[in-house]
Amino acid sequence: MRIIVDTREQCPLDFRRWPDVAVEVAGLPSGDYALKGLETLAACERKSIDDLVGSLSAGRDRFEAELCRARGYDLFVIVAECSMQDVAKHRYRSRMLPHAVLQSLFTYQARYGVPTIWAGDRAGAAYAVRSLLGKYLRERQEGLQAILKAHGEAEAALAPKTRLEAA
Numbered sequence: 001m002r003i004i005v006d007t008r009e010q011c012p013l014d015f016r017r018w019p020d021v022a023v024e025v026a027g028l029p030s031g032d033y034a035l036k037g038l039e040t041l042a043a044c045e046r047k048s049i050d051d052l053v054g055s056l057s058a059g060r061d062r063f064e065a066e067l068c069r070a071r072g073y074d075l076f077v078i079v080a081e082c083s084m085q086d087v088a089k090h091r092y093r094s095r096m097l098p099h100a101v102l103q104s105l106f107t108y109q110a111r112y113g114v115p116t117i118w119a120g121d122r123a124g125a126a127y128a129v130r131s132l133l134g135k136y137l138r139e140r141q142e143g144l145q146a147i148l149k150a151h152g153e154a155e156a157a158l159a160p161k162t163r164l165e166a167a
Contacts, residue, residue: 001134002023003035004024004025004028006033024036030070031044031070033129041074042076044079044132045066045079046079047081056096056100070114071112077116079116079119079129081125
């Protein structure tokens with residue numbers, strides 16, 4: 001699996017513990033992590049707790065614009081490097097109240113269809129991003145195989161073409 005890390009990602013997650021993951025750095029239209037070739041279909045937006053709260057207060061307009069851009073994605077999630085309890089206990093620097101933070105995130109899920117995954121920490125965030133993108137990729141591959149099988153083209157599509165067939 002090839003994961004694209006956005007060029008603007010300041011503190012990239014570490015995927016080295018998974019040998020099936022290759023990481024490339026490139027600009028993404030939305031999100032911090034996406035699948036190569038599927039960048040406009042599935043992406044994850046990683047947030048530390050302070051970045052998350054900042055995106056809901058001072059950076060709210062920019063963040064909502066990003067959520068709007070991702071509206072057409074099959075999968076777009078916020079992966080928080082904290083727990084919901086961390087927010088509820090105000091374990092961040094902003095004066096924004098925990099209730100306001102949580103209600104904003106619930107509003108974003110209702111308005112834009114973007115859930116928040118409470119990953120707990122950076123390792124949990126890497127696990128969540130790898131798992132979500134991996135599951136999405138597998139679902140897409142299985143769907144494509146089903147289409148090809150249903151139309152009797154699975155073998156033809158997967159077999160290498162001879163020079164005569166290609167011409």
